[in-house]
Amino acid sequence: MARSAIPRISLAHLPTSLEFLPRLSRELGGPRILVKRDDCTGLALGGNKTRKLDYLMAEAEAQGADTILTIGGVQSNHVRQTAAAAARSGLSCHLVLPRAVPWDDPAYEISGNVQLDHLLGAQVHLLPEGTDREAAFRRMARVLRTNGRKPYVIPSGGSNPTGAMGYVTCAEELEAQARGAGEKIDYLVHATGSGGTQAGLVAGFHRLQSKTQVLGVDITAKADEIAAKVWDIARETSDQLQPENDLLRASVQVIEGYAGDAYGLPTEQMRTAVRQAARLEGLILDPVYTGKAMAGMIDMARQGRFSADQTIVFLHTGGMPGLFAYNEYFQEEQEMF
Ligand SMILES: Cc1ncc(COP(=O)(O)O)c(C=O)c1O
Numbered sequence: 001m002a003r004s005a006i007p008r009i010s011l012a013h014l015p016t017s018l019e020f021l022p023r024l025s026r027e028l029g030g031p032r033i034l035v036k037r038d039d040c041t042g043l044a045l046g047g048n049k050t051r052k053l054d055y056l057m058a059e060a061e062a063q064g065a066d067t068i069l070t071i072g073g074v075q076s077n078h079v080r081q082t083a084a085a086a087a088r089s090g091l092s093c094h095l096v097l098p099r100a101v102p103w104d105d106p107a108y109e110i111s112g113n114v115q116l117d118h119l120l121g122a123q124v125h126l127l128p129e130g131t132d133r134e135a136a137f138r139r140m141a142r143v144l145r146t147n148g149r150k151p152y153v154i155p156s157g158g159s160n161p162t163g164a165m166g167y168v169t170c171a172e173e174l175e176a177q178a179r180g181a182g183e184k185i186d187y188l189v190h191a192t193g194s195g196g197t198q199a200g201l202v203a204g205f206h207r208l209q210s211k212t213q214v215l216g217v218d219i220t221a222k223a224d225e226i227a228a229k230v231w232d233i234a235r236e237t238s239d240q241l242q243p244e245n246d247l248l249r250a251s252v253q254v255i256e257g258y259a260g261d262a263y264g265l266p267t268e269q270m271r272t273a274v275r276q277a278a279r280l281e282g283l284i285l286d287p288v289y290t291g292k293a294m295a296g297m298i299d300m301a302r303q304g305r306f307s308a309d310q311t312i313v314f315l316h317t318g319g320m321p322g323l324f325a326y327n328e329y330f331q332e333e334q335e336m337f
Contacts, residue, residue, distance in 0.1 A: 001240055003172075006165055007058035011085055012050040013042030014169075018177045018313070023280040028298065031306040034183070035283065036174060039290075039318040044084030044116060047077045047318025048197050051166030052158035053085040059162055061089065065152035067144055071096040071137045073264065074126065075288065077319045078157050078194075080113040083122035093122040094151070096140055098133040101264030105328045112325035157194025159229070161237045167200025168207065168237065174313065175208050183311055185212045189300075190315035191293035192216030192254060193263075195226055197317065199233035206238060206247050212313075216254050217296035219289050220263045223256035230254065258296035264288050266329050269295040274323075274330075286319030287326045293317075 016037045025033045041050035060068060068086040072079035072095070079095050086093035095117055101108075109126070117124050127136055144151045154163075178185050192198045198216035205212050218226055231252045238247045260267035266287050273295035277283040285291045297314055306312055323330070 003165065003168055003241060006055065007062055008054050009058045009061065011043050011054050011057065011088065013040065015173045015177065016040050018174065018181070021281050021283070021314075024277070027276070027280060028301040030301050030308045031186075031310040031312050034311065034313045036188075036313050036315045038170070039316045039320065041318070043081055043088070044120065045080070045318070045321055047081055048315075049078045049081040049158050050085075051170055052163030052196060053081060053166070055162050055165045056154055056158055057085050057089055060091070060152035063150075063152055065091065065150050067091060067149045067151040068093045068154065069096070069141055069144060069151045070154040070158075071098070071133065071156050073098065073100045074109055075101070075113045075264070075322045075325045077113055077289075077322065080116045080120070080321065082154060082158070083117050083120040086122065087120050092149075093120075094125065094140060094144065095122050096125050096127065096133070096137050098127045098131060098136070099129045100133075101262070103264060103326075105326055107327045108325045111327070112321040112323070116321060157196055159194035159196030159199070159233060161233055161240055164196045164200035164203065164233050164237045167197050168204035168241065171201050171204025171208060171210070175210055185313050186310040187213050187215055187306065188313045188315055189215045189217060189293060189297045191219050191289035191317055192226055192230065193219050193289060195229040195233055198230045198252070198254075199237055202230065202234040202251050203237040203241065203247065206245065206251060207241055213253065214251070215300075217258050217293040218254050218256045219259050219292045221259040221261065223254045223259075227252055227254040255296055255300070258292050258299070260292070266326060267292065267295065269299070271330070273298055283316070284320050284323070285316070286322040287329070288322050289319045290316055
């Protein structure tokens with residue numbers, strides 16, 4: 001199926017810009033580093049989920065849904081952007097938020113993304129610790145249907161072949177930008193969590209027969225699970241676009257070692273990377289996703305994974321509201337002068 005035949009609405013501000021990071025490139029002393037600014041997709045502080053929602057919300061509309069239901073951690077960026085998309089479409093929105101991260105900053109459950117979820121008018125269902133999250137999610141869908149609602153259910157992270165189509169589009173956009181700027185992109189590095197972003201990119205670059213390699217830095221501390229999920233979604237997405245295609249499992253490269261102990265728990269390498277990006281380039285990252293991905297990219301550059309004549313694109317997937325939920329962690333060791 002032609003990608004243009006797939007229903008899509010226009011929530012994201014596109015194209016996002018592709019910018020050179022001269023001071024970070026110099027600091028790393030090797031490859032040219034560019035950033036693709038998907039933190040600037042525009043909807044309620046932006047981020048990667050907006051591209052997915054362009055397709056998911058079109059499907060919701062086509063199915064005649066009157067309610068959007070989704071799930072994510074307390075500080076989920078996906079949930080915040082979904083709440084905004086539902087508000088824009090005039091649909092009611094229910095958010096199931098399991099307490100998945102043992103983090104006790106007083107801001108964690110009231111600031112950042114969760115504050116915005118309330119502001120956007122969504123019904124927030126915060127689950128007690130230890131609740132079976134999938135069972136609670138299914139139960140909420142049942143309750144909505146029993147009450148006569150027509151919910152459109154979006155999986156965690158908006159990660160299914162419909163959502164991944166947003167990143168097929170991003171691969172096309174990036175190829176066109178690179179061609180226009182005379183750049184050849186050797187690697188694209190980004191944070192991979194629920195898998196849809198990486199799956200869409202892998203399927204998209206494959207369809208374009210591009211040589212750009214996608215490196216998804218695992219932020220879940222469950223790299224094997226994520227790699228399997230990316231592969232499943234990438235294959236299904238590719239099959240929808242071109243039934244006869246030879247997508248290879250080897251094109252799914254999930255980089256482990258930068259997630260720390262668990263999803264959402266900060267690492268020292270992440271904090272250093274967040275500070276470096278801010279102080280060298282005025283670029284604000286987040287502690288859960290882009291900070292860990294940047295830590296991975298910096299470390300891979302220092303380990304010599306990239307050569308000096310290569311070009312790397314760091315995909316900034318957003319997430320900045322999450323920074324405010326880790327207020328105390330970033331106050332520690334604050335220099336006095
Ligand atoms: C800021 C940010 N970056 C990256 C990701 C990972 O994207 P995906 O879930 O598609 O793997 C997420 C997902 O929640 C995110 O919020």
